[in-house]
Amino acid sequence: MNAFIAIVHRDLLLVMRRKSEVLTALxxxxxxxxxxxxxxxxxxxxxxxxxxxxIWVAALLSTLLGLQRMFAADYxxxxxxxxxLSPNSFTALVFGKIVxxxxxxxxxxxxxxxxxxxxxxxxxxxxxxxxxxxxxGTPVLSLLGSIGAALTxxxxxxxxxxxxxxxxxxxxxxxxxxxxxxxxxxxLDVTGHFSLLGALFILALAFMPWVSANAVKIAxx
Amino acid sequence: MSNVNNLSSSRILxxxxxxxxxxxxxxxxxxxxxxxxxxxxxxxxxxxxxFFVAPVDAVQGQGYRIIFVHVPASWMSMFIYLVMAAWxxxxxxxxxxxxxxxxxxxxxxxxxxxxxxxxxxxxxxxxMWGAWWVWDARLTSELILLFLYLGFIxxxxxxxxxxxxxxxxxxxxxxxxxxxxxxxxxxxxxxxLHQGASVSLTKAPAxxxxxxxxxxxxxxxxxxxxxxxxxxxxxxxxxxxxxHTDWVKQLNEVxx
Numbered sequence: 001m002n003a004f005i006a007i008v009h010r011d012l013l014l015v016m017r018r019k020s021e022v023l024t025a026l027x028x029x030x031x032x033x034x035x036x037x038x039x040x041x042x043x044x045x046x047x048x049x050x051x052x053x054x055i056w057v058a059a060l061l062s063t064l065l066g067l068q069r070m071f072a073a074d075y076x077x078x079x080x081x082x083x084x085l086s087p088n089s090f091t092a093l094v095f096g097k098i099v100x101x102x103x104x105x106x107x108x109x110x111x112x113x114x115x116x117x118x119x120x121x122x123x124x125x126x127x128x129x130x131x132x133x134x135x136x137g138t139p140v141l142s143l144l145g146s147i148g149a150a151l152t153x154x155x156x157x158x159x160x161x162x163x164x165x166x167x168x169x170x171x172x173x174x175x176x177x178x179x180x181x182x183x184x185x186x187x188l189d190v191t192g193h194f195s196l197l198g199a200l201f202i203l204a205l206a207f208m209p210w211v212s213a214n215a216v217k218i219a220x221x
Numbered sequence: 222m223s224n225v226n227n228l229s230s231s232r233i234l235x236x237x238x239x240x241x242x243x244x245x246x247x248x249x250x251x252x253x254x255x256x257x258x259x260x261x262x263x264x265x266x267x268x269x270x271x272f273f274v275a276p277v278d279a280v281q282g283q284g285y286r287i288i289f290v291h292v293p294a295s296w297m298s299m300f301i302y303l304v305m306a307a308w309x310x311x312x313x314x315x316x317x318x319x320x321x322x323x324x325x326x327x328x329x330x331x332x333x334x335x336x337x338x339x340x341x342x343x344x345x346x347x348x349m350w351g352a353w354w355v356w357d358a359r360l361t362s363e364l365i366l367l368f369l370y371l372g373f374i375x376x377x378x379x380x381x382x383x384x385x386x387x388x389x390x391x392x393x394x395x396x397x398x399x400x401x402x403x404x405x406x407x408x409x410x411x412x413x414l415h416q417g418a419s420v421s422l423t424k425a426p427a428x429x430x431x432x433x434x435x436x437x438x439x440x441x442x443x444x445x446x447x448x449x450x451x452x453x454x455x456x457x458x459x460x461x462x463x464x465h466t467d468w469v470k471q472l473n474e475v476x477x
Binding site: 147151152155156157161164165167168169171172211214215218219221 | 375385388389
């Protein structure tokens with residue numbers, strides 16, 4: 001447990017020392033979502049309709065931007081090997097890195113989402129649903145993404161390859177996350193979407209840290 | 222006593238004998254012509270039944286006949302993924318070289334089946350639904366299956382170390398298995414445009430007997446084709462990966 005907290009603390013500290021990388025991903029999210037109204041036109045009814053999809057897709061892509069950083073630097077300078085050799089459970093350490101990634105790349109999206117939502121003329125109820133869906137969905141993105149980050153360690157064209165591997169796996173989160181917001185904006189029940197998002201979250205939480213830990217070991221061996 | 226032992230050991234087939242590339246390579250070579258022959262026999266019979274024997278569909282007219290390619294291709298695309306993931310998992314657990322090679326050999330065939338299923342589906346959808354493509358649950362999940370195959374192939378291709386490529390691919394294949402039941406049950410779970418399953422193990426088929434026969438014959442043909450091509454591919458992969466060994470250098474086709 002101590003090692004887990006230490007890893008989270010260390011990764012957050014590293015991020016704070018080099019803020020630009022994180023801010024780039026966040027600005028990417030803001031800029032991409034702001035481009036859609038410019039490209040499509042300022043028809044509020046249309047904007048309200050496309051908002052859930054646009055915000056979710058932008059969230060997916062900006063999560064992807066940060067994933068590369070999850071293991072790559074530690075792999076390059078040998079830290080990852082030391083972590084594998086350490087007496088602590090490697091799964092817990094990988095889980096710590098995933099948590100740190102979510103705190104840096106997922107949580108800010110949840111906080112920013114209402115501002116973006118207002119650009120798309122979403123009402124207060126939909127904004128709440130959007131935030132709740134992102135709160136439940138972005139951890140799944142970090143958990144699933146860790147596999148892609150682990151499998152492509154030190155591989156040619158890693159970032160492009162990672163999007164090919166990970167984006168298909170992100171589709172269920174996208175469907176149910178955007179579906180919840182859309183359902184809320186047209187006045188339908190959202191519990192079904194949230195149950196499925198929750199199920200995805202529990203499933204990913206149970207297996208992904210372990211799978212990623214093994215994937216990292218394959219890359220190192 | 223020794224006699225009995227001899228008898229029992231000769232009775233029981235030693236399956237593990239063929240888990241080594243050097244013994245599997247000649248065996249595969251012997252099997253390939255048989256599977257090609259079966260492919261052509263089932264294919265000829267299936268095409269004959271599906272074009273000349275099967276009646277015209279009451280609702281969809283002649284256009285329905287693409288079912289005889291579409292359904293077998295869709296079945297194979299899902300089934301090959303399961304087989305590929307199973308081989309990959311075996312390779313990961315038992316660290317056998319041949320299982321990983323099988324998984325690698327099956328991936329392009331599965332990808333080909335998935336794209337065939339999507340294309341024939343589009344050709345069928347255009348006259349029946351009036352659209353090449355709709356964002357329906359089954360179509361979308363089949364498309365994701367194609368992406369999973371492509372991801373597997375791309376990941377294996379971009380890692381130079383064969384051992385690491387096998388293991389990384391295996392993990393990806395096993396994670397992607399979640400998608401297969403989603404495709405299979407998608408017509409049941411979501412009520413969308415794609416029609417429900419026409420053939421089921423539990424109830425009588427909802428189509429004419431001859432149509433069913435045509436489809437099953439074509440499915441067998443696709444099955445044999447996949448096995449034949451899979452064996453050819455795995456032979457090529459064995460040659461590529463075992464090129465440094467003596468037994469490969471002794472092969473007639475290599476010496477020539």
